[in-house]
Amino acid sequence: MFVAVRRTAAPLIALAIVGLPAAAGAQTVLTSTVSEPQVAQESRDEDGSPSHSIGVPDRGRLRDSVQLEPTPHLFIRESRRAAQHGTAELVGLIQRAAARVSLAHPGPRLVVGDLSRERGGRLHPHRSHRSGRDADLGFYLLDEDGEPAEPDRFVNLRRNGCGRIGETRYCFDPARNWDLLAALVSDPTTVVQYILVAPDIRRRALEEGERRSVDPALLERVRVATEPHRGSRSHRSHFHVRIYCPVDDRPECVDEPPYHDWYVGDPAPPTPGIRRMRARQRRAYRRQAARQRARAARRARQRRARARQRRERIRARREARRGSD
Numbered sequence: 001m002f003v004a005v006r007r008t009a010a011p012l013i014a015l016a017i018v019g020l021p022a023a024a025g026a027q028t029v030l031t032s033t034v035s036e037p038q039v040a041q042e043s044r045d046e047d048g049s050p051s052h053s054i055g056v057p058d059r060g061r062l063r064d065s066v067q068l069e070p071t072p073h074l075f076i077r078e079s080r081r082a083a084q085h086g087t088a089e090l091v092g093l094i095q096r097a098a099a100r101v102s103l104a105h106p107g108p109r110l111v112v113g114d115l116s117r118e119r120g121g122r123l124h125p126h127r128s129h130r131s132g133r134d135a136d137l138g139f140y141l142l143d144e145d146g147e148p149a150e151p152d153r154f155v156n157l158r159r160n161g162c163g164r165i166g167e168t169r170y171c172f173d174p175a176r177n178w179d180l181l182a183a184l185v186s187d188p189t190t191v192v193q194y195i196l197v198a199p200d201i202r203r204r205a206l207e208e209g210e211r212r213s214v215d216p217a218l219l220e221r222v223r224v225a226t227e228p229h230r231g232s233r234s235h236r237s238h239f240h241v242r243i244y245c246p247v248d249d250r251p252e253c254v255d256e257p258p259y260h261d262w263y264v265g266d267p268a269p270p271t272p273g274i275r276r277m278r279a280r281q282r283r284a285y286r287r288q289a290a291r292q293r294a295r296a297a298r299r300a301r302q303r304r305a306r307a308r309q310r311r312e313r314i315r316a317r318r319e320a321r322r323g324s325d
């Protein structure tokens with residue numbers, strides 16, 4: 001039923017009341033620059049998908065997850081095959097977005113990093129990625145001749161938009177990365193919450209959207225979804241994509257701010273368990289901050305002590321010289 005409502009401008013509230021799965025309505029006013037792919041959309045009905053995201057992404061779990069498999073449009077970083085599980089919504093989102101980019105630009109595929117483990121939970125080295133709602137998607141890159149390239153891993157980009165693996169230089173591809181962002185935020189079934197990416201790299205993608213004079217609503221959605229957040233700055237090799245809780249996974253699945261105006265339904269009040277968890281997190285942050293302050297104070301004391309010793313040594317030398325005169 002999700003296909004039927006695509007690009008109708010039904011008010012969100014009505015959609016929330018009829019309980020549309022995965023909030024299809026939120027996306028319907030957007031027209032993407034990329035044309036409709038002939039991808040098999042994963043089947044959904046009013047009962048929603050079988051997968052369940054539980055809790056918050058920093059401390060959650062995943063039940064009946066779906067594994068992302070390689071397709072003609074995407075491949076998986078070899079070392080991270082165990083971390084390719086997500087909700088059906090997240091996995092479908094990645095497959096559809098990669099297919100849409102491929103349709104406009106056949107050739108090199110999207111490189112996918114970590115999602116979550118089969119049952120979620122802690123996934124080293126990430127803080128989140130625990131509940132099947134986070135995915136790391138490598139940037140689309142160009143080679144030295146400006147041709148689309150497909151390095152087998154993420155490439156860290158410097159301020160000039162380029163980076164290296166060994167001797168080979170790669171640069172950010174504004175065209176395909178813009179199309180990827182556009183496809184992610186205008187997906188017909190899955191609702192993206194935000195995309196973490198370093199601000200200077202984000203600017204390159206947004207400039208491409210502006211240059212193409214895309215639908216202003218789409219440009220605005222990409223702009224808001226990629227607004228800098230805690231953690232954006234370090235994302236210089238990939239986009240970190242976070243989706244909102246699928247409607248049918250709530251209230252076990254818990255969203256956290258920001259609640260953008262495309263959020264469907266009302267944010268559930270946090271359960272006592274979540275409130276306890278947040279209180280624990282706040283205490284942990286406070287303890288960490290106190291430890292950092294203590295360390296800084298210790299270092300300052302040590303610096304002062306060393307300076308005092310230096311002064312004393314100099315004085316002692318002077319007195320020794322004076323004594324020998």
Ligand SMILES: [Zn+2]
Nearest residue numbers: 134135136240
């Ligand atoms: Zn990530």
